[in-house]
Amino acid sequence: MKYAIKIRKISTVNELENAWNNEDYKQLLERFNFPDAQSNDPQELQELLFMAITDFETDEAAKIVLDYTLSEHLTEGQIEQLSHEMLLDKVSEEYPVISLHKALFNTNQLLYKAYNGKFHNAEATIVDFEITPLDNTESYISKEIVLKCFAKNLDNHSLILRLFKNKINAVEAFEEANDVIWELQKKDSFYRLITSDYWMNKNEILSEEFNCEIEFFEEES
Incomplete structure (x- = not known):
């Protein structure tokens, strides 16, 4: 052929357009103890989420976001392990299950932006x-x-x-x-x-x- x-x-980009929608932000805000967000502006919701995330330790925040994005694919133990590994390595590149790389990329970059660079920056x-x-x-x-x-x-x-x-x-x-x-x-x-x-x-x-x-x-x- x-x-x-x-x-x-x-x-080359460090985030994907439309990786997160308003419902994602609101669901995550609930998980970070910020329920009933009234805004429908994605920028405002993202900023609220970033503030809520940074009230948590990095590994705990990673665990919460990973549970939201990948709980259907990973066990609780795997999520716990990844929540620590994300601070040390680019798991969205190195994780052995390639089918999860995109979700791991989106998760990593959300945390990277929320914590102003404490997580590794990945690119697409x-x-x-x-x-x-x-x-x-x-x-x-x-x-x-x-x-x-x-x-x-x-x-x-x-x-x-x-x-x-x-x-x-x-x-x-x-x-x-x-x-x-x-x-x-x-x-x-x-x-x-x-x-x-x-x-x-x-x-x-x-x-x-x-x-x-x-x-x-x-x-x-």
Whole structure:
């Protein structure tokens, strides 16, 4: 399958737009003993939440936010452990379960801002790009297709290339692609991918325009 890629814009950010909504803020305010917040202004609610958070010790605050964001995926013991590890490491990059990285990123960055830098700062990469199927390649675009295409245009030192070489080359199934790329959004005339700076940063991307050919893993019958 062949594609032509044209990158429009690459951005590095330390928070994701719409990561939190008003209901999230109000639910968290309750958990931080600030119930019945009347405002519907997200900026005001965020500021109230930051004030409420900083009344708590850092590990206790981390535990409360982690419980809100990840209690369906982690045990109480895992949350307790992570609440301490977050002050020492970038858990949104290093946690072994890749599917939780986005939620851990949002949690980490909320606490980073609330405590003015006591937590590690993590970053995300946003790429706006056009992708055109070539030579009768079907038009459907998936996270796996996008990640394999971009892998063809990354510096050899890229973590993606080092960790997922066999998956990129279709020697093995690439199930992790759906978690490495946090979001793949279809815009009017382009796509937008969002991932961790840990997986892909703008300094690793070699060309703004490139063609590539990719393959998919097929199990032997």
